[in-house]
Amino acid sequence: MSFEFVKKLPTPAEVKEMYPVTERVVRIKKDRDEMIRKVFTGESDKFLVIIGPCSADNEEAVCDYISRLAKVQEKVSDRLILIPRIYTNKPRTTGEGYKGMLHQPDPEKKPDLLAGLIAIRKLHIRAIEESGLTAADEMLYPENWRYFSDILSYVAIGARSVEDQQHRLTVSGMDVPAGMKNPTSGDLTVMLNSVVAAQAGHTFIYRGWEVKTTGNELAHTILRGAVNKHGNTIPNYHYEDLNLLLKMYDERNLKYPAVIVDANHSNSGKQYAEQVRIVKEVMHSRNVSPRIRELVKGVMIESYIEPGCQKIGQGVHVYGKSITDPCLGWDESEKLIYTIHKMCGES
Numbered sequence: 423m424s425f426e427f428v429k430k431l432p433t434p435a436e437v438k439e440m441y442p443v444t445e446r447v448v449r450i451k452k453d454r455d456e457m458i459r460k461v462f463t464g465e466s467d468k469f470l471v472i473i474g475p476c477s478a479d480n481e482e483a484v485c486d487y488i489s490r491l492a493k494v495q496e497k498v499s500d501r502l503i504l505i506p507r508i509y510t511n512k513p514r515t516t517g518e519g520y521k522g523m524l525h526q527p528d529p530e531k532k533p534d535l536l537a538g539l540i541a542i543r544k545l546h547i548r549a550i551e552e553s554g555l556t557a558a559d560e561m562l563y564p565e566n567w568r569y570f571s572d573i574l575s576y577v578a579i580g581a582r583s584v585e586d587q588q589h590r591l592t593v594s595g596m597d598v599p600a601g602m603k604n605p606t607s608g609d610l611t612v613m614l615n616s617v618v619a620a621q622a623g624h625t626f627i628y629r630g631w632e633v634k635t636t637g638n639e640l641a642h643t644i645l646r647g648a649v650n651k652h653g654n655t656i657p658n659y660h661y662e663d664l665n666l667l668l669k670m671y672d673e674r675n676l677k678y679p680a681v682i683v684d685a686n687h688s689n690s691g692k693q694y695a696e697q698v699r700i701v702k703e704v705m706h707s708r709n710v711s712p713r714i715r716e717l718v719k720g721v722m723i724e725s726y727i728e729p730g731c732q733k734i735g736q737g738v739h740v741y742g743k744s745i746t747d748p749c750l751g752w753d754e755s756e757k758l759i760y761t762i763h764k765m766c767g768e769s
Contacts (some may be wrong), residue, residue, distance in 0.1 A: 431536055434568035434629075441543045443572055447550045454556045454575050455598060457503055461719050462599055462640050462678050469766050470720025471759060472558050472576065472682065474507030476731075476747040477522055479529055481545050483742040484508060485552055487727055487752070492553035494756060498763040505576050506555055507724070510542045511562035512746060513582050520734060520745060524566070529734045529745055539569055546573040561600075564592035565629055574598060578722075579616070581606045581646060581687075590619040591626045595635035601644040601682050601722075608648025608656055608688075614670055617641050621677060642680035643667065644722065647688025655691040659683050659700055661707045664714045671717070684722040686747065694730070694748040697723055698758050705765035715769075721762070724748075725755035 432440070443451075460466035473491070478484045488506045495504045512522035520526060525533045527541035550556055550573065558576035561567055562583065577600045583589045584602050593600040600620060604613040620641035625634050645663065648656040657663075664681070671679040683689070683704045685697040701721050708715040727742025729751030739745070742752075750758070 429536070431539070434571075437539055437543065437569055438572065441540060441547065443547055444551070447547060447573070450550055450554055451556050451573065451575060454503075458505070458575055458599060459640060461503065462642065462680050464678065464716070468501060468503050469762065470503050470505060470682065471723065471762060472505045472507055472720060473723040473725050473755065473759070474509070474557075475726040476507075476509065476686075476724045476744045476749055477512050477520070478508045478510050478545060479520075479523065479745050480739075480741075481541070481548070483727060484545060485549055487725075487742065488549045488553045488555060488557075490727075490752060490756070492555055494759055495555065498759060501763050501766040502759070504555065504759070505720075506549065506553075506557040507559075507722075508546060508549060508557040509560050510538075510545070511560055511566075513560075513562055513580050515582075522562075524563075539566075542570065543573065546570065561589065561592070564588045567592055567596070568629070571596075576601070578644060579603060584616045585612055587619075588626075590616050591624045591635065592628065593620040593641055594622060594624050594637050595628075595633065596638050599640040599642065600638055601642055603644040603646045603684070604648065604658065606649050606688070608650075608658060610643075610658075610667060610670055613643050614674060614676075617643060617676055618674065639677040642678065642682070642719070644682045644684055645689070646684035646686075646722075647690070649688055655688040657689045657691075657700075659685070659689050659704055661703075661711070661714070664704075664707055664718060665711075668713055668717050679717060680719045681717055682720045682722055683718060686722075686724040692747060694724060694750055695754075697725075697750055698754060698761075701758060701762060702765070705762060709765065709768050723750065723755065723758065725750040725752070727752045729754065 524538040556575035731748040
């Protein structure tokens with residue numbers, strides 16, 4: 423057989439029982455979920471800043487970073503809601519390389535999926551307890567959603583997963599906002615079709631059960647740029663791109679039209695320092711068009727303590743520096759958050 427069944431993993435209910443959330447975490451998540459929900463429904467005009475490391479590789483550094491975010495959140499709470507990126511699953515274009523904390527809780531050691539599930543729960547719970555901020559994560563594996571459904575306030579579906587039916591159907595059963603990225607090709611119709619699917623109810627097989635969902639009205643789009651057949655990046659964060667998406671939303675009967683603009687990936691050509699300029703342009707577009715202001719609910723920024731990135735397997739790691747895509751450093755990130763806050767007050 424080509425499959426080796428290594429060990430049977432505990433169910434989500436069993437893992438949640440082994441590593442339960444406290445009443446305080448339950449209250450924080452409930453309050454944060456409601457605040458974030460109101461942004462998407464239009465009841466709140468606050469702006470979302472989904473910000474953090476490309477990959478959450480080290481509990482101490484990630485919690486250090488999020489504690490810094492929490493202090494900034496207190497200063498910008500009148501206009502912004504900061505959502506830490508705690509991304510623990512990493513899609514790999516070729517299947518090679520570090521696949522995230524789920525696979526390798528220690529990036530220098532061999533994969534251990536059970537240890538990964540436990541490490542992720544511990545990290546998220548600790549981050550909430552220490553900072554009061556619930557986080558975002560990417561749903562790379564739909565069957566793993568219920569291991570973390572009680573600790574996440576936002577979920578992203580990546581460019582390589584957005585066309586997959588099981589991802590779309592699983593999102594339809596979530597009760598938190600889920601952002602559907604445009605595929606790497608940049609096809610906005612594919613992205614919007616995924617939102618149509620996610621907002622509808624479905625019957626399907628999930629974790630050995632026949633399940634029914636009622637649809638997720640908070641499913642929305644994420645613009646992350648594209649790559650053409652020649653390997654060239656094509657950004658889609660400009661004013662014209664946002665207007666095009668607005669028109670395409672107008673042609674569909676979707677609830678709560680919304681987009682988050684990802685400032686890195688193919689929008690920046692992975693030139694991480696460009697995120698500052700890109701975010702400022704997005705904020706300017708919001709300020710010159712009332713309809714774009716209504717559509718664009720937030721931005722997504724890759725940021726860590728130290729700027730740039732480093733490779734694993736080459737000796738001592740630099741604390742708080744990305745081991746996957748390069749990120750903005752803390753100083754630049756903090757300044758950018760204050761700039762976003764200021765520009766949210768302009769029109």
